[in-house]
Structure formats: structure tokens, C-alpha cells
Amino acid sequence: MTGPLLFRAERIAKRFGGFTALDSVDFEVSAGERVGLIGPNGSGKSTLVGCASGSLRNNEGAIWFEGRRIDRLSPHKRVRAGLVRSFQLPRPFRGLTIAENLRVPLFFAGRAGRDSRAIDEALDFVGLSARRDTMPADLTQVDLRKLDLARATVAEPRLLFVDEAMAGLSQSEVDEILALLMRMNARGVAIVMIEHIMRAVTSFSQRLVVLVAGRKIADGDPTKVLADADVQRAYLGE
Numbered sequence: 610m611t612g613p614l615l616f617r618a619e620r621i622a623k624r625f626g627g628f629t630a631l632d633s634v635d636f637e638v639s640a641g642e643r644v645g646l647i648g649p650n651g652s653g654k655s656t657l658v659g660c661a662s663g664s665l666r667n668n669e670g671a672i673w674f675e676g677r678r679i680d681r682l683s684p685h686k687r688v689r690a691g692l693v694r695s696f697q698l699p700r701p702f703r704g705l706t707i708a709e710n711l712r713v714p715l716f717f718a719g720r721a722g723r724d725s726r727a728i729d730e731a732l733d734f735v736g737l738s739a740r741r742d743t744m745p746a747d748l749t750q751v752d753l754r755k756l757d758l759a760r761a762t763v764a765e766p767r768l769l770f771v772d773e774a775m776a777g778l779s780q781s782e783v784d785e786i787l788a789l790l791m792r793m794n795a796r797g798v799a800i801v802m803i804e805h806i807m808r809a810v811t812s813f814s815q816r817l818v819v820l821v822a823g824r825k826i827a828d829g830d831p832t833k834v835l836a837d838a839d840v841q842r843a844y845l846g847e
């Protein structure tokens with residue numbers, strides 16, 4: 610079920626030097642919604658996630674989360690407000706165990722002090738309890754993705770941007786991550802899935818948004834969006 614408007618980016622522009630990575634992009638997410646964000650390589654998807662999460666600063670436009678303007682807030686303040694991202698390349702802390710890795714986002718989210726129970730719950734939720742004392746180097750690719758989702762979980766997000774959490778995984782591993790994201794969503798977390806694996810993103814998403822060369826060219830019902838001639842030409846036909 611989707612609820613009231615949770616996140617709104619309005620006329621976002623982001624430039625890197627003279628290059629325009631995002632050009633007047635509007636992007637909205639409702640509470641509890643599952644949105645797929647697709648587009649060819651270099652179309653600006655991760656840049657949009659960066660502007661939303663605060664690792665990048667938009668040059669133009671404005672971003673609201675739960676009615677509050679956030680586009681000049683630091684990344685950790687956005688996390689504390691409930692806006693969390695995962696990264697395209699997992700970045701665990703190599704010198705820390707799996708459980709210790711989760712202390713860092715807890716601290717970042719302002720929840721240190723309640724840590725051991727929250728960590729146990731997150732590890733259990735993603736199915737990594739048995740590996741809590743393992744080092745990241747000993748995890749498989751799919752378990753690293755689960756660790757990344759556990760790190761997101763401990764921050765108690767209301768909105769999660771998942772930037773290509775399934776790249777390089779087998780079909781059954783893709784299904785595991787999909788099921789995990791569906792369970793997060795069932796707990797009320799709105800999720801924006803950035804993904805090139807079309808089977809995964811179309812089965813997951815209630816709405817699809819398509820970026821091409823920094824511009825939004827479609828936004829709506831997945832079946833209609835995928836049937837759109839512009840989308841087929843610009844994206845699927847490439």
C-alpha cells in the first residue's frame with residue numbers, strides 16, 4: 610500500500626564541470642511505495658541517489674522529505690530523518706566483523722546505545738546471524754549485499770534507495786535479495802530500486818521512472834512505461 614507523499618525532488622540539475630548529469634528532473638516517492646529507477650549506463654541514476662542522500666549537492670532545484678527541505682542537510686542528518694541509500698559497490702569496513710560493521714551506521718543514525726539488540730535483529734532479518742563474527746573478506750557477493758541491506762535496516766529508514774544491489778548475482782540470489790526488499794517494504798519502507806536486471810525491477814516496482822542522458826523521459830505504470838515508444842527507442846533498443 611502506498612501512502613502520502615514522502616519524498617519530492619523538483620527540477621533537480623546536477624553538473625560536473627561543464628557536463629550536465631541531471632537536467633531538471635522531478636522525482637517523487639509516496640510512503641511505502643516501490644519505485645523502479647531505470648535507464649542506460651551514465652543516464653544519471655546514481656547521481657540522483659547522490660543528490661537525494663547528500664553525497665552530492667544539486668546545483669538547481671529543491672528536495673523535500675516528509676515536507677521538510679533537505680537538500681542542504683548533511684548526509685547523516687538525512688539518514689536520521691529516515692532517508693537511507695545502499696551503494697552500487699558494497700563498501701564494508703574491511704577490518705571489522707560483520708556485527709561490528711553495523712555499529713557504524715547505528716552511530717551515524719544516532720542510535721548508538723541500543724546497538725546490540727538492533728544489530729542482532731538486523732542480522733537475523735537479512736539471514737546473516739550465523740556469520741556475525743566473520744570478516745567481510747570471507748563473505749560471498751550475495752552476503753555482502755545482505756550486509757549492505759542490514760546496514761540500511763539498522764538506520765530504520767522510511768525511504769531506501771537501493772543502487773544496483775543485484776549486479777553479478779545468480780538468478781536465485783537475485784530472488785533472495787528481491788524477497789528481502791519485499792519484506793523491508795512490507796514493514797513500511799518505501800524503496801527506490803535502481804537496477805539493470807529488468808526481470809527483477811519490473812516484478813518489484815509499482816511504478817517505473819526512466820532517465821536517459823540526465824532527463825526523465827517516462828514515469829508511471831510499469832507496463833505502460835515499458836510499452837512507450839520513446840522508452841523502447843532510448844533504452845530497451847540500445
Ligand SMILES: Nc1ncnc2c1ncn2[C@@H]1O[C@H](COP(=O)(O)OP(=O)(O)OP(=O)(O)O)[C@@H](O)[C@H]1O
Nearest residue numbers: 625628630648649650651652653654655656657697
Ligand atoms: N563525480 C563525478 N564527476 C564527473 N562526472 C561524473 C561524476 N559522477 C558521475 N559522473 C558522470 O555523470 C553521468 C551520470 O552518471 P551516473 O553514475 O549517475 O549514471 P548511472 O545512471 O548511475 O549509470 P550506471 O547505470 O552505469 O550506474 C555519467 O556520464 C558519469 O560519467
Ligand SMILES: [Mg+2]
Nearest residue numbers: 654655656697
Ligand atoms: Mg549508477
